[in-house]
Amino acid sequence: MERVPVERVLAALFSSEQQERFCLDCMGFLLVVIAGVTFVALLFENVPYGRYASSRFGFPVPGKVAWFVQELPALLVPLALVLGTPAARTARLPNLLLVAMYFCHYVQRSLVYPFLIRGGKATPFASFVLAVVFCMYNGYMQVRYLSRYAEFPAGWVTHPCFIIGSALWFVGWLVNLHSDHILRNLRQPGETGYKIPRGGVFEYVSGANFLGEITEWAGFALAGCSVQSASFALFTLVVLASRAVAHHRWYLSKFEDYPKSRKALIPFVF
Template sequence: MDSLLSWLFSSQEDELYILDLMAYFMVFMAVCTFFSLLFQNVPYGRYASSVYGFPVNVKFAWFIQEMPSLFLPLALVLWTSSAKTSLLPNQLLIAMFLCHYFQRTLIYPFLIRGGKPTPFASFALAFVFCIYNGYMQIRYLSHYAEYPAYWVSHPCFIAGSCLWLVGWLMNIHSDHILRNLRKPGETGYKIPRGGMFQYVSGANFLGEITEWAGFALAAHSIHSSAFAIFTTVVLTSRAMAHHKWYINKFEDYPKSRKALIPFVI
């Protein structure tokens, strides 16, 4: 891996410059995505369409598309001269990222029950994004990020880590509720209840937004912030679309339930 990176970048300064550009480009793409999602939903799941390519089995799609966010970071940590991985703040932040994608790659796909196939375009874009983001986050944290010795006791790191943990648990619990809506043999959609679904239609999305917002607060970098912004844009749109869909689908949908933020919106 070191020889490949040396071939791609003439110096460490050059690579860090590219990492910064990647982060700013992700923010730009978040803005573009925000405006595009005003006119259409992200085309997967209940919004899947053949317009976006042939269908890919949902379990296969989730497993393959998420893989780069787990295995590329592991390769960067294990098979490169990772100058900063001996430092505790960097270790903890890398562990947060890998913990999420271990669950998302090796556990979540195999727990899916049913699920509509994913259009190839959505699958391919997700795969590319995971390569892009996995490299950007972990290469920065493992080789360039510098934190003061007291950073793990800094309020930003503590608050961010707590937010990450709360969001991660909320996301996993919400997915569990969604998986168990139908009994064996049942089909069709049901109203999710319990957990944060008592308050919002997009409890799973709120969990993931909270998770990466906490990660960004703890990591304190443009790279982590760009990821949090992009995630917020995509999943907020998804939550709003789900909320509207539920209201139109079910006459008895809870009137007090909001789309994404309890008691607010």
Template sequence: MEALLSRLFSSRQEELLTLDRMAYFMLLMAACALVALLFEDVPYGRYTTGRYGFPVNARLAWFVQELPAFLLPLCLLVWSSSSKTSVLENQLLIAMYMCHYTQRSLIYPLLIRGGKPTPVASFCLAFVFCIYNGYMQIRYLSHYAEYPAHWVKHPCFIIGSSLWLAGWLVNVHADHILRNLRKPGETGYKIPRGGMFEYVSGANFLGEITEWVGFAVAGHSVHSSAFAIFTTVVLGSRAVAHHKWYLSKFEDYPKNRKALVPFLF
């Protein structure tokens, strides 16, 4: 892996510049997605239509599309020759990333119960994004990210890592609630209750957004910030769409429940 990347980039400065450009391009894509999502919901799950290609089994789609976000960074780390991977701050940030995608790519797909098929277009976009972002985040953290002495004790790192952990717990718990909405043999949609679902319709989305915002605060880089902003745009749109759908579907839907931010929005 190191030999291949050495052939692609003639110097460390050239690769770092490429990583920076990738981050700025992700910010551009976030802006484009924000505009596009004002007119149409992300085509997945209950919003799936036949316009985005043939359907892919939900469990298979989740496993295959998320796997590069775990496998590519793992390869980068295994074959890494950089001393940055021995720095505590870098190790902790890498651990945050890998913890999320270990759960998302290896555990979550096994727990899916049913689930509507994913349009092949959405599946392919997610697959490409996971390769792109996985390389950008881990290559930067393992080779280029430098932090001041004792950054692990800095308020930004403490607050950011605390947000990451809180978001991860909310996300995993919300997924658990959603999986157990229906008893064996039951079909149809139900109102999710418990945990952060008492406050927002998109508790799972709120958890994941909080994770990556915390990751960006702790990581203090354009690369982690771009990921957090992109995630907020896409998942925030899903939360709003879910909230509107629940309100139209269920007459008894809790009126005090917000879409994404408790008590506010």
């Protein structure tokens, strides 16, 4: 049977399944290293998009366009892998559910979220390009591993790690969606400027949307128990925790009536 284009590309890149599996593991460990380097870099510089955007990082890309284009590879690359290759493992329930979690997030993030944005700051070109590269890299790593190579013990879907991880993913996904809804509706039509977000988890932390996404991928990592999912969760934690702390400090400096009991990321703690 003739190979489809995606299979031909992978066959040209890897001489065997063992080589590709080794590469996927290396990609996971590399992302851990990147997370460490990013952590150090973010001690000196905020992620340059949104309210922290700077012309030093290239010309501005309109916010809606940037979000749509940069998130789309995180959906299209995995979709091509699942539809264009023999996705042997997705017939197994743990793999299928984990792939579904991934797609559930990125269908919303790439096909829904960008079109709900109201206004929105432009994204510097350098940040935009890095986001595109990351979404391609991570999308391939997560879904190729789950659809082709991940093996779970019998009855894994009833294991506490999978049950707790899946529950965390779902709660984080809901918190992320609800927090984004609150942020979108802070201003009435025609209004400009920043306002204090209120309601939901924002009553406890400044970075409610970030806490939701961190929780999502932490749950995904617990349910998946792989270096691929764990490295993604770690990288997400590093980037979004830094973002939450920066937002918290910004809110405190801008609004005299900002709730003093509200924390940056972890309710009642931090």
